[in-house]
Amino acid sequence: MKKATKIVSIAMVLVLMALMSIACAKKEPGTGAAGGQKNVTLDFVWFSDGNEGDIMKGIIKEYEAKNANVKVNMIEVPYKDLSTKLKTMISGGKPPALARISTTELGAFANQAVDLGASNGGVETYTAQFIDSLKPYYVVNNKAIAAPMDVTANGLLYNKTLFDKAGVKVPTSPDAVWTWDEFSAAMKQVMEKGGAKYGLVWDLTPHRWSTLLYQLGGRMISPDGTKAAINNEAGVQAAEYFKKLHNDGIIPVSVWLGGENPNNLFRTGTVAAHFAGNWMISNYKDITNFEWGVTYMPKGKVRSSVPGGKFAMAFQKTGVEKEATDFINYITTKEVNSKYNKEALFLSPRKDSAKLDYAFGKEMMEVFSNELNNTVPAAAEDWSKQTIVPKFSNDLKTTLMEVIAGKTTAKDGMDKVAKVIDKAIADEKK
Structure with a gap:
């Protein structure tokens, strides 16, 4: 009887130790549910001209569903406040992970931007997917400081x-x-x-x-x-x-x-x-x-x-540069970028997306795309x-x-x- 009691006691101790181990694992900071990936939040400073903000929110939900460890926090600001907002965050030591940028701001934040080409086969390989006429905007000192999202x-x-x-x-x-x-x-x-x-x-x-x-x-x-x-x-x-x-x-x-x-x-x-x-x-x-x-x-x-156009930029000194780059790579793929531009009635900057099945103005968009290809x-x-x-x-x-x-x-x-x-x-x- 004493032997049986001793075995039960040992078993109970082992169960308690296992439960404590599981609890500690759940409390472990920076780990995700899958593959030990760290949980991260990507602050994404964003401005909208029309319905593209709502479209991006849908794309973010899809991305989060595929990447359980990532949460994208969209911080919406009026375009007139964009530059001030970014400068304030950077000078305060808390740059955002990401921002939607226009051609006007690209040069102003070039030194704070992540080189997207560095982890994507080099600048020439990276830029080859986008129309050539945009290259002077986002390639600075042979670095891809941003990724084109749409083009005008x-x-x-x-x-x-x-x-x-x-x-x-x-x-x-x-x-x-x-x-x-x-x-x-x-x-x-x-x-x-x-x-x-x-x-x-x-x-x-x-x-x-x-x-x-x-x-x-x-x-x-x-x-x-x-x-x-x-x-x-x-x-x-x-x-x-x-x-x-x-x-x-x-x-x-x-x-x-x-x-x-x-x-x-x-x-x-x-x-x-x-x-x-x-x-x-x-x-x-x-x-x-x-x-x-x-x-x-x-x-x-x-x-x-x-x-002209809008771009996605990832910022240095955030601790989430890799995750921010991964997100930009996702939203600029042919499939996702085409969906974004088709629904927003924008032109895609991708060479392989010159003809999209727009709900309105498909042929008209193709004329504008041809103008860009001859610029x-x-x-x-x-x-x-x-x-x-x-x-x-x-x-x-x-x-x-x-x-x-x-x-x-x-x-x-x-x-x-x-x-x-x-x-x-x-x-x-x-």
Whole structure:
């Protein structure tokens, strides 16, 4: 009997020891349920322009379901507060694991970013999956400081109803795009025979104007980044032709000189075309008083758009750099990135996702994608210099307004802007 009692006592001790071991294992910090992975929370600073935040939340849930040890905490901020929020977190010693970044912020946080190429076969292998025209934005000092999530392109939207009334057929193939002079003639015909009040409204931004600059073979800054190039022959020609479009009555002066909203003008149904970007496809979805579409932009010496977009960046000194990189790798895969861009009505930056099955505007998106595939490197090389461009972009806009108004010549105006650019470059080197 005593022997049996002793055996039971030993068994009870062994059971208690096993239970204590299990309890300790559950309390062990930094371990997950599967494979001993540490439990991590990834703070993801995010801003939304439309419904893409809700789409990303769904993608995050799917990721968390596949990775039980990872929780992604989306911190939503208005875009105007993004830079301040990130600077505050970094200066406070608590950088976020991740952030959604626009082209404007990429350069500002390049030194704090994780090199995504380092763990993904090197920068060339990593960047090969994305369209080439975006590369100057997110590759800094041969490091991939972010990953493209979506891409934007400047392009041409037009009023189908007015064109049909005028009997004008738009180019339906990239092999048959108009020259600018052919385009101007077509606009005049739509105005005369189609009843359009205006031929073309053009967004009041240097970014949109620069499309014409690149098509004519120009650029704002020299290829080596050491001096202004905007006042060369192509830059002067771009300013002069822009003025001519206004002088000929094709573009109303009320936008660039009067501040009238081009979106509102196009919505009236009295404008033949709108020079804007692919984001207007979503914006114009609700138009019902006329038919509209997207056609190929005219070309100068070459075809070109201007790429932009949003990116995902992982930050150093967080302790979760690997997990943040893994998450970025996931959301930029063909499957997940295609889902994100298709549902948000964005263009995918992936080379293998140029044609997505959008619920709306599929063919229109493909035209914008083609514009990007025919974009010159100078466009992104210029606009990626976001520590320099903001120092002269307003001067460029003001000068273009003065050229349109006849207050200065195109040559004098571009020379003046070139001096501002040279100063901005010199200040950057100090």
